[in-house]
Amino acid sequence: MRSFGAVVVVVLCCTIGASAAPEPAIPDTPAGRVLRAWLTAFNSGDRTQIAAYHARHAPDQSPDQTLAFRQETGGFELVAVDRSDRLRVDFRVKERTGPTTAAGRIEVKDTDPPTIATFRVLAAPPGTTAADMDVTIDAATRSRVIAAVAAKLTEYYVFPDTAAKMIEAVRAHHQRGDYDAIIEGNALADRLTEDLRAVSHDKHLRVECSQEVVPKDAPNLGIDRPVPAAMRSRMERDNCGFEKAERLEYNIGYLKFNYFGNPEVCGPIATAAMGFLGNVDAIIFDLRGNGGGDPKMVAWLSSYLFAKRTHLNDLYERKTNKTTEYWTRPELPGKKLADQPAFVLTSNRTFSGAEEFSYNLKNLKRATIVGETTGGGAHPTAPRRLDDHFMIGVPFARAVNPITRTNWEGTGVEPDVKVAADQALETATKLAVGRIRNSPAGKN
Numbered sequence: 155m156r157s158f159g160a161v162v163v164v165v166l167c168c169t170i171g172a173s174a175a176p177e178p179a180i181p182d183t184p185a186g187r188v189l190r191a192w193l194t195a196f197n198s199g200d201r202t203q204i205a206a207y208h209a210r211h212a213p214d215q216s217p218d219q220t221l222a223f224r225q226e227t228g229g230f231e232l233v234a235v236d237r238s239d240r241l242r243v244d245f246r247v248k249e250r251t252g253p254t255t256a257a258g259r260i261e262v263k264d265t266d267p268p269t270i271a272t273f274r275v276l277a278a279p280p281g282t283t284a285a286d287m288d289v290t291i292d293a294a295t296r297s298r299v300i301a302a303v304a305a306k307l308t309e310y311y312v313f314p315d316t317a318a319k320m321i322e323a324v325r326a327h328h329q330r331g332d333y334d335a336i337i338e339g340n341a342l343a344d345r346l347t348e349d350l351r352a353v354s355h356d357k358h359l360r361v362e363c364s365q366e367v368v369p370k371d372a373p374n375l376g377i378d379r380p381v382p383a384a385m386r387s388r389m390e391r392d393n394c395g396f397e398k399a400e401r402l403e404y405n406i407g408y409l410k411f412n413y414f415g416n417p418e419v420c421g422p423i424a425t426a427a428m429g430f431l432g433n434v435d436a437i438i439f440d441l442r443g444n445g446g447g448d449p450k451m452v453a454w455l456s457s458y459l460f461a462k463r464t465h466l467n468d469l470y471e472r473k474t475n476k477t478t479e480y481w482t483r484p485e486l487p488g489k490k491l492a493d494q495p496a497f498v499l500t501s502n503r504t505f506s507g508a509e510e511f512s513y514n515l516k517n518l519k520r521a522t523i524v525g526e527t528t529g530g531g532a533h534p535t536a537p538r539r540l541d542d543h544f545m546i547g548v549p550f551a552r553a554v555n556p557i558t559r560t561n562w563e564g565t566g567v568e569p570d571v572k573v574a575a576d577q578a579l580e581t582a583t584k585l586a587v588g589r590i591r592n593s594p595a596g597k598n
């Protein structure tokens with residue numbers, strides 16, 4: 155399962171195609187209007203339309219990730235509206251270019267314009283509704299999940315004092331009966347996430363519900379945990395998130411990728427991309443849609459920007475009291491771009507490992523950050539089982555930059571040149587051209 159903030163998208167599986175039928179009417183409610191806006195933008199396949207939809211209705215979600223999902227599915231036909239309330243609509247869709255069907259749910263906040271509170275699209279057999287895909291819970295389940303949340307936070311959360319405050323807040327909600335009316339698993343997971351973040355402001359922290367039984371915790375869920383087979387397969391299928399490696403005008407390199415995959419799987423792809431750009435006069439890294447990933451890949455790609463071994467970042471793990479250092483790797487194959495100007499494009503959706511890459515290079519004065527202040531998540535996270543159908547992503551470590559002795563948690567990375575995300579590439583290109591022209595080679 156791939157999770158994008160409030161959006162949950164499951165890799166789609168093949169099902170028997172549904173017969174053609176007139177498109178059902180979409181209700182003229184706040185939730186219905188958001189459903190219509192999403193379908194229109196999503197099916198257009200146009201990034202400008204998708205970005206406009208996000209700006210109006212889903213500002214916390216990534217247009218790039220929505221566009222990538224559109225490219226995977228080819229768009230959706232609306233099959234049915236199964237439930238419609240003013241702020242909620244359950245619906246079913248079918249892939250335009252394939253037989254896959256899916257169940258979806260949109261819940262919106264009562265704002266003007268309405269904005270997404272919950273958005274899910276889950277692969278499902280024909281006729282399956284969003285309600286069918288949820289888990290029904292009772293008082294005993296709620297109590298069991300809340301007790302397990304407290305236990306996992308106490309054992310693993312990176313700041314024990316904050317963990318205690320989160321536990322106190324959730325228990326107070328429980329005792330007041332604030333959760334008593336919740337009978338759907340996903341609704342409980344979303345509410346617990348909201349209440350935990352209200353105290354911690356930690357965007358990595360999240361409770362999730364799964365219709366499938368959650369497996370027991372793996373033995374090693376620390377910083378260097380192994381890559382699960384399913385994740386390895388997904389990374390291989392989507393080229394480790396690498397979308398573009400191009401030479402722009404004036405011999406400027408441009409590299410766009412959407413996450414930092416484990417080098418064990420993705421190192422050769424990263425090296426091939428940097429090899430293709432090995433003779434450029436400047437390089438632009440586009441992280442506007444990058445949600446983070448493995449710190450080892452952050453170090454891997456950073457290694458191409460330094461001639462000498464350089465200390466990038468440390469990660470301190472609370473439970474083990476262990477600090478892991480991350481340095482560049484001079485032995486990587488291919489040409490270095492140690493003297494070429496480097497630029498990093500950011501947006502408010504740039505997160506986690508992508509922020510580390512930006513923060514490290516900014517503080518080492520090795521790259522110019524162009525765009526928007528990033529999302530503000532500096533805590534590595536591991537999944538922990540709570541119950542048969544619930545898990546929690548627990549931030550268990552924190553970044554410690556060797557220069558600032560702190561990190562970007564809660565504040566994000568401030569760009570050196572602040573512009574709207576959709577203007578960042580044009581701005582960085584102009585800056586790169588100026589640097590190239592003013593270089594000794596450019597003056598000759």
